[in-house]
Amino acid sequence: MxxxxxxxxxxxxxxxxxxxxxxxxxxxxxxxxxxxxxxxxxxxxxxxxxxxxxxxxxxxxxxxxxxxxxxxxxxxxxxxxxxxxxxxxxxxxxxxxxxxxxxxxxxxxxxxxxxxxxxxxxxxxxxxxxxxxxxxxxxxxxxxxxxxxEKVVMMLAADDLRVALATTHLPLKDVSGAISADSLQQVLTILHRSLQNQFRIEQPRIGVCGLNPHAGEGGHLGREEIEVIEPALDTLRALGMHLIGPLPADTLFTPPQLARCDAVLAMYHDQGLPVLKFKGFGRAINITLGxxxxxxxxxxxxxxxxxxxxxxxxxxxxxxxxxxxxxxxxxxx
The missing domain is CATH 3.40.718.10 (Isopropylmalate Dehydrogenase)
Incomplete structure (x- = not known):
């Protein structure tokens, strides 16, 4: 056809x-x-x-x-x-x-x-x-x-790099308040299922960025990782998802870490997309999941x-x- x-x-x-x-x-x-x-x-x-x-x-x-x-x-x-x-x-x-x-x-x-x-x-x-x-x-x-x-996920891809977003078109001052355990679980569930069903990746490996510099530095640079992101990931790991992180974005977006991932979840628009566009501008695309x-x-x-x-x-x-x-x-x- x-x-x-x-x-x-x-x-x-x-x-x-x-x-x-x-x-x-x-x-x-x-x-x-x-x-x-x-x-x-x-x-x-x-x-x-x-x-x-x-x-x-x-x-x-x-x-x-x-x-x-x-x-x-x-x-x-x-x-x-x-x-x-x-x-x-x-x-x-x-x-x-x-x-x-x-x-x-x-x-x-x-x-x-x-x-x-x-x-x-x-x-x-x-x-x-x-x-x-x-x-x-x-x-x-x-x-x-x-x-x-009710919920879809924005994912951009360039060559072998896929970056999905936990939040999309929000002012930076609103990002932290928009990230909850429920919203992260929704986004990661859609991303995981889409990688399985649309991209035929049987056991997707998803790297997850922290929100704060150094992924919060143990709570000294922000507590969203401790109070929101890590509990959400633990809940999904118990359901069988392979989730890596939360890691600092400047750690996760390095070749050794990316080699472990089929996709990366960034917490906000300009955390993940500059890296992707630098890697593949002119070849990058946007895919709506869900x-x-x-x-x-x-x-x-x-x-x-x-x-x-x-x-x-x-x-x-x-x-x-x-x-x-x-x-x-x-x-x-």
Missing amino acids: IPRIAFTPGEPAGVGPELAVKLACSGRSPDATRAQIIAIADPDLLQQEAARQGRALQLIPFDPEQPSSPTPADSLHILPVALAHEAHPGQLDIANGAYVLETLQRAADGCKARTFDAVVTGPVHKGVINDAGVAFSGHTEFFAEQAGV LPFIRTSVDHGTALNIAGTGIADLGSLNAALSQAIELVQLRNL
């Missing part, structure tokens, strides 16, 4: 439209020939971007009643959603905030209906969506709400400063597409 992969290019003023055209016309991964790629976007936006790049792009109307087939070179299947205003590279327009949400809604609906086997997302601009009057904290939270799932469908994403933002210049790198999108196809295949084994 040829997987059907929905692709949402994201913010129309960012690099998403450029990446969509490049995915079809140049720099194309061999994996693109193994899937039917359906862009959920404004057709005129993509054709304008193709013209800017001097490329001939064929948009094939998506028909879910037809058998899936690989998307030909220089082509994308298209599920059209109209912009409110014409988009210009690098120029945000709050009128198009609803457009971005509609593309995500169509992707979520298609995944829930099993019209799509997975969704790959381009970068969105959270600020412009919020400025448009819609509370929006990110793709991860949006898809969780659409799927009716959804009833597969969602992967690029690891970068809208890059408004280079939108329309033709220099956006396709590497992360190709990696996200490859991972989505692999996860579909593993699911179908």
